[in-house]
Amino acid sequence: MLEMQGISKIYRTDLIETHALRDISLKVGDGEFVAVTGPSGSGKTTFMNVAGLLESFDTGAYCLDGENVSRLSDEARSRLRNEKIGFIFQSFNLIPDLDIFDNVDVPLRYRGLAKKDREQRIVSALELVGLSSRMHHMPSQLSGGQQQRAAIARALAGDPRFLLADEPTGNVDSLMARQVMDLLEQINEMGTTVIMVTHDPELARRAHRNVHIVDGQISDFRPYEPRNEELLTDAGVAPVAVTMAPA
């Protein structure tokens, strides 16, 4: 359902051209949990931004859920982002002067849902992450782990097909990191495709497969190895092929 073919992204200034992504080709199937790893500056975040339609790309083709996004208008890309993608950021990116309820409400507002429907979704999402008792707290009144769970609730409230997580455990302690990972796995088991950027090899090992990026190119990948065949079969997730661009 996410398919990139020969995607390149170049940042240009008057003096320098930086090749952030070079000829990236990747397929991610429904219900997969993919970890994207690589050293700092390797292009992981650019990859996530392009995948999340936050940035355009220079060459290549990108199909999201069967739709070619290469030539979509900003309005259509925004709608697609709103309906199909949930974002989780390292620094949570909660809006500081909105309480947790209103933070989770933000993507639902842009979808134009009715008030009652929005309220139901917000409450369900906050219950899922265990924050229903804190829905009227401000972000500053929550711990780092709670803030990240609130951000996950915000990402989930719109019932997205994709969850893109950029270093989701980067700003929480190890105990909280495990809880966040447990939550992401739980979400994945419910059928949402998860793509997670991480530096942590231990967390990366918990994904179905790893994509390693170096200098903007996929340099290595670990083929799909189900952790629990029985569970995945129950969830209806089928193994998918991963292709790497020729060097």
Place this chain on the structure above:
Amino acid sequence: MLGYYFQLAFRNLRRNPGLTALMIGAVALGIAVCVMTLTLYRAMSGNPIWWKNDVLYAVTLDAWDPNEPADDRRPELPPWQLSYRDAMAVMESGMPKRKLIMHKAIGVLSLDDRSVKPERALTRMTTGDIFAMFDVPFQYGGGWSESADQGPEPVMVISRAMNEKFFGGVNSVGRRIRWDDREFRIVGVRDRWQPLPTFYDLNNGSLEEGEDVYLPFGWTPQFEIWSAGNTNGWKQEEVNTFQDFLASELVWLQMWVELPDAGTRQRFQAFIDSYAMEQKKAGRFQRPLNNRLTQVDQWLIDNRVVGNDDRVLVGLAFAFLAVCLLNTVGLLLAKFLNNAAITGVRRALGASRRQVFMQHLVEVGVISGIGSILGLAFGGIMLVGLRALYTLDPTDTGGTQAIAHVDVTSVVTALALALFATIAAGLYPAWRIGRIPPAIYLKAQ
């Protein structure tokens, strides 16, 4: 979504109260100065009797010095007042529907009741058509008849303000009052009426106070009442008595006629030209024929009621508003960019550029609305301050009082101007913030 945008706008305004106050203050100040200047300009430049512009004419005749014009700066114009002999001659014509001659005078009003203090009264000596010609409103009674002019009869119209001073505001029609120790009977009480500019007599500027008293012009020669306005002449003349004054070439009377149609206007023009030709034969009117019937709007232009200084002042006020708005644009940009990270989050969560633009435009609209309302209030306060500065008598209902009144047109104009200008000023910052790629701020936050 509009309701949501308003919620966000008010929330954002509370987030940076200092910056918000600066922006609203800048808009309000610019608007206040504009409102004040526009109000003054309108008061000074508008045609206060526009609905009769096609029928009212100021009459001027050029019997001035054969060697030089009445006004070197406007040599094409005849003097703007008439001599007594010419005014009386032209008044003989039966062509105009209405006609009047008049001049300003000063008298003292008093009652037999010594407990009421006498009052200095600005007086207009006039023929009775003035009230119908200029649509003067009455609180009680009305003007006087033509026979009262001819008599003359000892009748008087007083202003509402004088009626309140002398009679406590009750209907005083039929009561008697003394003007310079001569007794008159009140036939009418003029209601509030302050045409600005005072087009009918520009003797002492265009923002002259309204008259307290109106008396039949027939009393001027009878009581030898000298003009309290300008008297101009060009010829060496012996003026030792009031009769000398009336027989002289001195100009001191204003004359207006009401001519209902173009035909009457042409015939009346021919009449005054014919009079001038007759006078030429008698050795007067030695300048080229230059007798004019001037409509009110042209009259205000000819007499430079709105000077270049006033226009420059309006220009400066708008320049000041532009500076205030430019500052507001800068502050808006700073504010929006300061919140760019949050905008980035909203974009990531599905807000389109159009939605981000609209959200920020609503915020600009809220700032503009609050700034405009405050600006109107400040403008009103400035006008009241102006009135306090230039009006010695706080109970006077004259010109400076009237200029301190913000009329509906000025308010609507200023509001429309403020909203349009501020929203126009906010378009760029709102557009700019929508164009910023969200990814830059998501990592940085």
